[in-house]
Amino acid sequence: MQETPFCLSVGHLLPYCMSDSNTTDFTNPSTFILLGIPGLEAAYVWISIPFCTMYIIAILGNFTILFIVKMETTLHGPMYYFLCMLAVTDLVLSTSTLPKTLSIFWFNSREIDFSACLTQMYFIHCFLAMESGIFVAMAFDRYVAICDPLRYSTTLTNPLVAKIGLAVLLRGGMFILPYPFLARQWPYCRTNIIHHSYCEHMAVLKLACADIRVSSYYGLFVAFLVTGLDVFCIALSYTEILRAIFRLPTKEARLKTFGTCVSHLCVILTLYIPALFSFLTHRFGHNVPLHFHILFANMFLLVPPMLNPVIYGVRTRQIRDKLLRLVTHKGMKVFSWCSGSQTEFHAELVGDIGLIPLP
Template sequence: MSDSNTTDFTNPSTFILLGIPGLEAAHVWISIPFCTMYIIAILGNFTILFIVKTEPSLHGPMYYFLCVLAVTDLVLCTSTVPKMMSIFWFNSREIDFSACLTQMFFIHCFFATESGIFMAMAFDHYMAICDPLRHSTTLRNPIVAKIGLAVILHGSTLALPCPLLARQWPYCRTNIIPHTCCEHMAVVNLACADIRISSYYGLTVANLVICLDMFFIAVSYTQILRAIFSLPTKDARLKTFGTCGSHLFAILAFYIPGLFTLLTYRFGHHVALHFHILFANVCLLEPPMLNPIIFGVRTKQIRDRVLQLFTPKWT
């Protein structure tokens, strides 16, 4: 690490992740909630996958999308947390240049993929409530598979230019990244070149992923709410709206922190760096942790199956 501040390299073989600058003394304590969130995310999402796989009654579009969401959450948090824990626990800060760019790709790819899955789930709810007669014929298994593949390709296509652009910049000042992971702007800000292309592309993608997907979700739910309020009885309205509750909670848990992070990164120049990094890590871990809890608690079929798994059967 003694050469990490030199100014004579243009293609560093490794980067140095600082963790959370200014809070190095508290790294072990900070690791406790993050590690707990990661364990809950791993257990919760694997439980969702296991239940949907083993319960034939859950083999439908909504639960298939939920499985894609669970896999996305597992990849999203696993691409960052193990390295973060190695920094916090073992002071293992080095990361290979190619590994750093790979991590950057996975972070942004699966963040965009998760947003796309929420949009696909909103379309599924729209079809189920607004056009129930065509729901089963429109969202057949091959169509669901194609939608899932399109969402993943969408995320990959948007994320791929980030590491490709980052690879081409010369890094002649420092290879020290003041972050726990290889977040796009944290890396390219180290380049000694005009990085406006990377900056503008990152901002454009963030707006496309968050704002455009939120727009289509809002359009879907506008139609859903119109259909719900046209139902004849209050009980029917509450029951129908209840089927969307878990999805709405998950959307809020994903987009509100994402929007806040985007705004603070772009406009919160007076916000302390350690707050930026702490909140960015929370944003990466909160959806993977909360999604299985939200869907497990509010979806009766999953909740009943979980209770069967963990409730002893007396004979």
């Protein structure tokens, strides 16, 4: 009896076919096939427009932050070093997924090499962990500057900032390293079709025809240890910052600084809430529509890299003034620094973004 091929047809695109024997014979396929967003194939062109727009804004915004901080020596301080770390992380995070996603939308380029898929998986989760760590470092920077400003210059020195950056890098790299190594050892004998637009950890593991509880439990461990600890540290820092804000003498100063803190916290939540939703949906959300889940999973890799340069960069007066000078080609200096201590420098710096009023 002739074997009937198993075919996956997506809208008007050519079907991806694979025989029943192929679904049981291969173990570690040479390539995976990314479906993109199943069910929304007819809207790929329209979906690609906001995706591409957000990606362009993220690229331009983060490169602008890096360029301005590099060129302006007066911005060579701890707060701006953390901004640069965040910009680099956002660039890698968005670039690791969106070019491939757009190639699916525009050119039906769905195949991805097995090793490239595992590499993409590693970069996504590694830089998500790094971004979370940088948010903790930035929250600590604000805590010291606002709650203990007299010790700021002796606490956050350049060597300490470098050590924090290295710790964030090593923590993300080491905790996520088991992801691809564990994924590589599983046999994939069911299918090589990934129901996602990128190689998300659990989306790949679900294709394995083996007991993947080790990988699943390790993913839970990393999520609750790394992300849970980071969220706790950020919440603790901002609680102390808000207490300091409510002790300010005037209502106007309290409202201004509270508004800025809220905008910063909203950016942080745009990373954590969708990431948590995607993480839990893969394990427990069997009734969540697949296209909604995948759209949400793409948003938390695009929205924070797009918003971070605006919230943390453009709203900072020193970066905004330098950008305006570059755009208008005016050579006149629009700000000057007092010849006081590093503490006074940072108090003015933080005051400009509305976290503490200038005297």
